[in-house]
Amino acid sequence: MAEMMLQVAGLTAGYGPATVLHGLDFSLAQGDSMALLGRNGAGKSTTIKAIMGMVRREATDLRFEGQSLTRLPPQKIARLGVGYVPEERRIFPELTVAENLEVGRRPARSDAPEWPEKRLYDLFPELHAMRDRRAGRMSGGEQQMLTIARTLAGNPRILLLDEPAEGLAPVVLDRIADTVATLRDEGLTLLIAEQSLGFAAEVASRCVVLESGQIAHEGSMQELAADSALRDRLLSV
């Protein structure tokens, strides 16, 4: 088996004394796009934060491009090329759009496509028009574009998206979905957390379904989309 880009084995994580994830195993190869599904509270956000080093975690193996992440702080992990697009967007509200992008900017790297400012604005022309506006003053959809652009500004090799569709109007959602699909087609590796199929079904080829911090199902996205009984069991509320 070829060396995986992101290797996760025996990942447990939690907050304070409470353990939320109980030993997850999965991996992504270069160019993969995988959905991380599960009901609200299943542990999707925690999984992503655990990869980023933002919560207390332990793992038998947690590696990105062969480099162990278990002892690295978030900024070092980000600098390896792991791009994190957080839940609830977390833009810097007092900073302008351009300044938000500046925070995300990292030096170009040989092993990942480069995202100069112009290319980011080509991807999201809306942002260009608002570059001097305070980010806190933008609509939810615009903020979602900004968080994605902000992370891309770091020239990542993998994108960890936490519920990028949450609370977006359908038009905006399509727009974001198209963009993410483009990124995938350009070869960016993707891990997308979602509660339902909607967005992920269009972009991801594989899926992992979480239930109470454990993997309840693993398979192809097509298979899950076709099997409504399975879907009901795993995802319906």
Place this chain on the structure above:
Amino acid sequence: MGFYFAQALTGLASASSLFLVAAGLSLIFGVTRVVNFAHGSLYMIGAYVAMDVIGLFGKVPGFWLALPVAALVSAVVGGLIEVTVLRRIYRAPEMFQLVATFAIVLIAQDVAEWIWGVADRFGPRAPGLSGVVTIFGERIPEYDLFLIAMGPITLFLLWLLFARTRFGVLVRAATQDREMAAALGVDQAKLFTAVFCLGAGLAGLGGAMQVPRDAVTLTMDLEIIAEVFVITVVGGMGSIPGAYLAAILISELNAFGILILPEITLIVAFAAMAVVLVIRPYGLLGRPPSAPETPPGPGIGTLRLPAKVWFGLLAVMMILPFFADDFMTVLIIDIMILGMFAMSLQFLMGPGGMVSFGHAAYFGVGAYGAALLVYHLDAGMGWALAVAPVAAAAAALFFGWFCVRLSGVYLAMLTLAAAQIVWAAATQMQGLTGGDDGITGVWPTKLFSDGTAFYYLALSFAVIAVIVLRQATRSPFGRALTAARDAPLRAEALGINVQNQQWMAFTLAGTVAGLAGGLYVFKKGSVFPDVLAIQQSVDALIMVLLGGVDVLAGALIGATTFVVLEDVFNQFEAWRSMLGGVILLIAMLAPGGMAGLGTLIRRRKAA
């Protein structure tokens, strides 16, 4: 007309140094969330370094060289402090951060004394700016005009830095959401160190700029810090333009207040601060703090000494005078008095959840209340001891009303300012209090002039204090207080009037502190403004920290340790630094104090 204009310019000139120091403090707080007590030390270092540079190079070019060199040296010292100490306590509770930075103040004082000696130094006039210009018929020092210009220039340069550079953008991002900035690859550690250096450099520059106006002394660190706290709180913590506005406001109030109330100028500043905070709780240009990343959460709290242990302790204390010599008896009386003082603070901080940096105010009001009664009205000891807690209660009722409107570091800084007012009143109202000479000759009545009798008197007061505070903690009042501390919104929803409960707690803590203060006067036979000084407030905090904030008994353990440590260290010249070192070690290694250490060990064993 001309006179008022001149007075206004004097105010503006004073504002500049204050602004630089306050801007540095505010900047550091905005990014790291640490209130840096040692900021005054960096200011002092700047002033001394400036004197050295002037001494080395002569007035010309020494003075103009002194400004950047002082800023640079303070920046480097600040960077060292950040890397060695602060970095380790960013996640610690506020109290530890404040006390740890105060420990740095203690160490810096010793080091400064060692390098520069105790004698005050007087700087030269600024070369080229030593003359006066006449405006509206008033003679205005040229140097004042230079200072006045420095304020807006610095403000503009800081604005450029923060608005126009990548560094500035990263700092602002980290101020808003540290965790997210880190997840985008921003190295917080480097950023924090850089911000600390910048803030420290501003303080150093502020110190150097004061050299032509004021004497350079070993006490200028704490003298400025109280004023700077007032300014950052009034301006809004983290807001640099706010710091500028507030520096001007406070300096102008001082400049004109001195015409109206020459004796107690600080009162004017405090009154202004109280008004601003009641209208705008987060200061003129401040914002409500975003929710803390790690909510403070309940402490160890459950650890309580059972009544049995208290009775055992009491029995030991009852028979102790039969075995102890005079020296021991005196030492234990000290421990009991300071223990009461520390317990009252523990009650405020533990169940009350309010960190006070000015608890000495109530201890001191109790002490002065008793002493004044004896001195001016020839009252007996009984009356004096009855008045001490009442006077302290009145003061706590008054200042508490303002303080409980705030929380966290804002509250801590307001309590400190309140204590500084009382301290200023005690030093400045010479007719009443004797000023720095204090009040002497306040001895106990014959019955208690014997050491053993006084011992039992102190013991019975201490027992009362333990009972009152212990019962208060366990009563429905105490439970409501704890509920308000842990989840203020939920407590409000349950119908608890949080501010009222906190106000009562503040008053109760003040009352007990006042009782301790009353006893203290009769033990010493005298009282000086020291009992109201920052050092006294911090001593109480150190005791609570030493013993652990979560249990009442911790305060007693802390007071015992403190008195013994002080007694041992006092033999050495550098005892302040040694005390500071111990505090730093405890703050970094055992944030639960000694009482907490026990729990920690038990938990480790259980795990």
